Amino acid sequence: MKQPPRHAPGRIESTSDLRKFQRMMAAAVLRPLDPQDNLQSKWIDGRAMDQVAAEFIRPNDRLTSFERLQLYNRMYWYRVLDAFRDDCPGLLSALGERAFARLARAYLAERPSRSFTLRNLCSRLERFILENPALTAPRTALAAEIARFEWAQTVAFDGASRPVVPAESLARTPPSRLRLGLQPYVTLLDLRHPVDSYVMRVKRRVALRSEASNTPDAGGPARRAVRRAALPR
Numbered sequence: 001m002k003q004p005p006r007h008a009p010g011r012i013e014s015t016s017d018l019r020k021f022q023r024m025m026a027a028a029v030l031r032p033l034d035p036q037d038n039l040q041s042k043w044i045d046g047r048a049m050d051q052v053a054a055e056f057i058r059p060n061d062r063l064t065s066f067e068r069l070q071l072y073n074r075m076y077w078y079r080v081l082d083a084f085r086d087d088c089p090g091l092l093s094a095l096g097e098r099a100f101a102r103l104a105r106a107y108l109a110e111r112p113s114r115s116f117t118l119r120n121l122c123s124r125l126e127r128f129i130l131e132n133p134a135l136t137a138p139r140t141a142l143a144a145e146i147a148r149f150e151w152a153q154t155v156a157f158d159g160a161s162r163p164v165v166p167a168e169s170l171a172r173t174p175p176s177r178l179r180l181g182l183q184p185y186v187t188l189l190d191l192r193h194p195v196d197s198y199v200m201r202v203k204r205r206v207a208l209r210s211e212a213s214n215t216p217d218a219g220g221p222a223r224r225a226v227r228r229a230a231l232p233r
Helices: 015-030 049-054 065-087 089-095 097-110 125-131 140-158 167-172 195-213
Strands: none
Touching: 015 065, 049 065, 065 089, 065 097, 089 097, 089 140, 089 195, 097 125, 125 140, 140 195
16 A cells, blocks of 8 residues: 555545545555554654544544444454454464464554455465564464465365256267366365364364353353364374
8 A cells, every 4th residue: 555645635525636635535544553452652753642533534422533443453453363363264373373473463563454345354374474484483384375275265165166067968068179177166275284174174163162152051161161172283
């Protein structure tokens, strides 16, 4: 994303003004939360964020400009963090909550969504893990392979497809004229760890935990925790 303008336009009187306002708003909404999950107190150039917010967000009788902008900033980050978590159950299990949270925030800050759909959120995750090994050490190789596999699952679920060749067409076409290929949603993976079976085990445990939490008597200390899947060799 291009750097936002230093100041938001005072009035929207042209498409250029609208573009500046949109860039300012997008930069504020996508700006990473602070350690307490609040809107950062300083803007990109070091100015106080409450002053910057007042330039393009009006207060109301309940919230200041800063607080109103903070709502959008939090909503964006909570949504993409939830989507990231939903798409990477195997990675979450392998890294644990804290390391996974650090990875998620670092990745989404450096590689924010550039698509109209959250489906593509993790498309660049494997490369990011390999380029930033400290975030997943000492399990970087495993984490990268899990990320590759889980992205392949996303592609397989809703990737583009070609028409299936009917059996009768195969039967009446001379072999010398056949030109066949794999469906584009199929990904060939060369992996050192059996991450396919590992991710499936993790998903089964997640499903069991979900079922247990929905039973009428499952609440409280009597609920039995579902153990994390053992890491693959």
